[in-house]
Amino acid sequence: MKEVPHVGAALRLRRIYNRLVRVYGPQNWWPAKSAIEVVIGAYLTQNTSWRSVEISLDNLRNAGVMNIQGLRTIGTEDLKLLIRPSGFYSRKAAALKAFITLLDNEFSGSLETMSEQPTPLVRSKLLSLPGVGPETADAILLYALEHPVPVADEYLRRIVERHDLLVPPARGKRASYDTLAELSEQAFADQPLRNRIEHFNEFHALTVAVGKAHCGRTPDCAHCPLADDLHQSTSK
DNA sequence: CGCCAGGCCGTGT
DNA sequence: ACACGGCATGGC
Numbered sequence: 001m002k003e004v005p006h007v008g009a010a011l012r013l014r015r016i017y018n019r020l021v022r023v024y025g026p027q028n029w030w031p032a033k034s035a036i037e038v039v040i041g042a043y044l045t046q047n048t049s050w051r052s053v054e055i056s057l058d059n060l061r062n063a064g065v066m067n068i069q070g071l072r073t074i075g076t077e078d079l080k081l082l083i084r085p086s087g088f089y090s091r092k093a094a095a096l097k098a099f100i101t102l103l104d105n106e107f108s109g110s111l112e113t114m115s116e117q118p119t120p121l122v123r124s125k126l127l128s129l130p131g132v133g134p135e136t137a138d139a140i141l142l143y144a145l146e147h148p149v150p151v152a153d154e155y156l157r158r159i160v161e162r163h164d165l166l167v168p169p170a171r172g173k174r175a176s177y178d179t180l181a182e183l184s185e186q187a188f189a190d191q192p193l194r195n196r197i198e199h200f201n202e203f204h205a206l207t208v209a210v211g212k213a214h215c216g217r218t219p220d221c222a223h224c225p226l227a228d229d230l231h232q233s234t235s236k
Numbered sequence: 237c238g239c240c241a242g243g244c245c246g247t248g249t
Numbered sequence: 250a251c252a253c254g255g256c257a258t259g260g261c
Binding site: 048051085087088089173174 | 250251252256257260
Binding site: 029041042045046047048049050051052053087088091095130131132133134135136139151153154155204205207208211212236 | 239
């Protein structure tokens with residue numbers, strides 16, 4: 001346990017979560033019908049609005065490649081065309097093909113087999129892939145493989161920084177991903193592992209929901225349902 | 237027209 | 250260890 005946030009930070013973050021639950025209610029993430037669809041969505045939504053991702057997901061469904069075998073056999077150039085609407089298509093197409101290669105080589109081409117392996121092993125394998133950073137790896141672990149890991153994102157970073165949940169030496173700098181993850185872990189450390197999956201699921205969905213709810217980037221936002229401090233903490 | 241989006245990576249200090 | 254620019258399209 002290193003880089004410990006100052007005392008009480010985890011509890012304060014937990015209270016923010018409780019408030020978000022009350023205000024926004026269940027988010028029912030991840031919006032996907034299968035584990036591989038979650039994986040694909042996790043890649044496509046990198047720095048991309050979910051609206052744009054859905055267009056690509058429709059393309060993949062219509063082309064019959066919204067499954068492991070489909071991704072295995074489709075050519076990279078064809079894949080690029082299908083996912084073009086969600087941007088960065090060249091990198092994302094190559095990245096998705098690399099994921100299937102890893103799945104085939106290390107996990108018998110099965111997401112279920114992958115999910116049965118220890119979290120640290122799967123996480124390190126995912127992070128070794130091109131186009132997979134900590135957030136994408138954790139999103140896959142949590143939402144596709146149902147491992148109890150938190151997912152940190154830019155919205156959580158803003159909340160944590162602006163509510164001063166970091167130790168003094170870290171203030172002024174950007175919170176690292178690992179620090180955010182550690183803080184999230186501590187916020188739910190009182191919960192049994194089984195429940196943590198659901199809480200981490202909801203937590204990340206809610207931080208995104210707050211970001212989306214920031215009413216079109218206008219400074220005033222009179223109709224925002226949240227108190228001003230939390231509201232402002234998520235706006236860019 | 238400009239900014240933003242459910243990041244990641246290579247490069248430069 | 251950070252900060253910064255590129256990646257690319259679609260919505261608003």
